[in-house]
Amino acid sequence: MKQQLEAIRKAALEAIADAAKAEDLEALRVRYLGKKGELTAVLKQMGKLSAEERPVIGQLANEVRAALEAGIEEKASELADKSMECKLKEEAVDVTIPGKQEKIGVKHPMYQVLDEIKDIFVGMGFEILEDREVELAEYNFTKLNVEEGHPAREWSDTFYFSDDSSILLRTQTSPMQIHAMETRELPIRILAPGRVYRKDEVDATHSPMFHQIEGLVIDKGITMADLKGTLETLIKAMYGQDSVVRFRPHHFPFTEPSVEVDVSCFACGGCGCRLCKGTGWIEVLGAGIVNKKVLENCGIDSEEYSGLAFGIGIERLAMLKYGINNIKLLYQSDMRVLDQINDD
Numbered sequence: 051m052k053q054q055l056e057a058i059r060k061a062a063l064e065a066i067a068d069a070a071k072a073e074d075l076e077a078l079r080v081r082y083l084g085k086k087g088e089l090t091a092v093l094k095q096m097g098k099l100s101a102e103e104r105p106v107i108g109q110l111a112n113e114v115r116a117a118l119e120a121g122i123e124e125k126a127s128e129l130a131d132k133s134m135e136c137k138l139k140e141e142a143v144d145v146t147i148p149g150k151q152e153k154i155g156v157k158h159p160m161y162q163v164l165d166e167i168k169d170i171f172v173g174m175g176f177e178i179l180e181d182r183e184v185e186l187a188e189y190n191f192t193k194l195n196v197e198e199g200h201p202a203r204e205w206s207d208t209f210y211f212s213d214d215s216s217i218l219l220r221t222q223t224s225p226m227q228i229h230a231m232e233t234r235e236l237p238i239r240i241l242a243p244g245r246v247y248r249k250d251e252v253d254a255t256h257s258p259m260f261h262q263i264e265g266l267v268i269d270k271g272i273t274m275a276d277l278k279g280t281l282e283t284l285i286k287a288m289y290g291q292d293s294v295v296r297f298r299p300h301h302f303p304f305t306e307p308s309v310e311v312d313v314s315c316f317a318c319g320g321c322g323c324r325l326c327k328g329t330g331w332i333e334v335l336g337a338g339i340v341n342k343k344v345l346e347n348c349g350i351d352s353e354e355y356s357g358l359a360f361g362i363g364i365e366r367l368a369m370l371k372y373g374i375n376n377i378k379l380l381y382q383s384d385m386r387v388l389d390q391i392n393d394d
């Protein structure tokens with residue numbers, strides 16, 4: 051029996067030393083120390099021993115049990131340490147690996163221009179008004195003094211929704227003037243940015259959808275001097291205090307007198323270059339004193355009140371400002387292009 055016990059001790063300790071997992075260790079504990087285990091089986095035969103042998107073998111059996119228990123415990127803690135080490139290694143974060151740069155968007159160049167213009171006018175006490183893109187011809191044309199038969203009303207130029215040409219996609223933001231005059235208390239000072247639509251041939255500077263900003267002031271005693279002062283403030287804020295502003299006579303049905311406004315070329319300072327086509331001037335907007343007929347169309351007494359109005363093309367300004375030579379680049383949202391023209 052002594053040999054049996056020694057053999058169990060040797061085999062069990064070797065197996066314990068070789069155990070690779072906690073489950074293997076548990077299986078060994080059952081195999082040797084469990085109720086039906088090998089050591090227990092040997093102990094059950096103790097009764098057959100003589101009175102002298104019994105305490106000797108009993109002591110040895112206890113020693114073997116203690117040795118196996120100690121071996122299992124030690125191995126268990128070793129395995130636990132090892133598994134913790136593996137886990138830590140697996141979950142380790144290498145803080146020295148360079149991070150991945152997430153691409154973030156930029157404010158679109160047109161919105162950069164629009165926000166700049168809004169800021170300038172809000173500073174002058176204007177309110178921002180945004181509204182419908184589907185209009186009645188009455189607002190887009192008639193009340194703005196664009197008469198029946200005017201070329202701008204042609205089917206070839208305008209997207210109509212109805213056969214009787216009464217509903218359309220607005221071709222300009224000017225109908226916002228009419229809405230403001232019909233619904234607001236006087237005096238009025240508004241800026242109305244938004245999309246407009248025309249059946250233009252698509253080329254480097256034209257697109258069937260583009261953006262305008264309409265401005266309107268109605269008050270007592272508004273004159274050409276107010277118009278000049280307002281627009282000079284805008285243009286100098288945008289293109290620098292040194293820029294020179296020029297007002298050229300023009301014609302729009304809804305203003306009388308009407309002007310087109312030029313700024314001295316910001317690329318060459320007025321000497322003449324490719325950007326200004328050698329003229330030294332760049333056209334930036336249309337404007338004028340609100341036609342009395344338009345005031346009367348909106349029920350405003352033109353003897354008591356007068357107004358100024360202007361319309362700005364945002365794409366054109368953005369293209370000039372950022373040296374973009376094709377309007378398509380503004381709509382493609384290609385980050386390689388937008389990144390280059392980001393001011394922020």
Ligand code: DAH
Pocket residue numbers: 221222223224264265302304305336337338359360361362
């Ligand atoms: N609506 C005009 C256009 O689309 C621009 C414009 C010119 C607006 C003169 C105005 C203005 O308010 O006074 O070409």
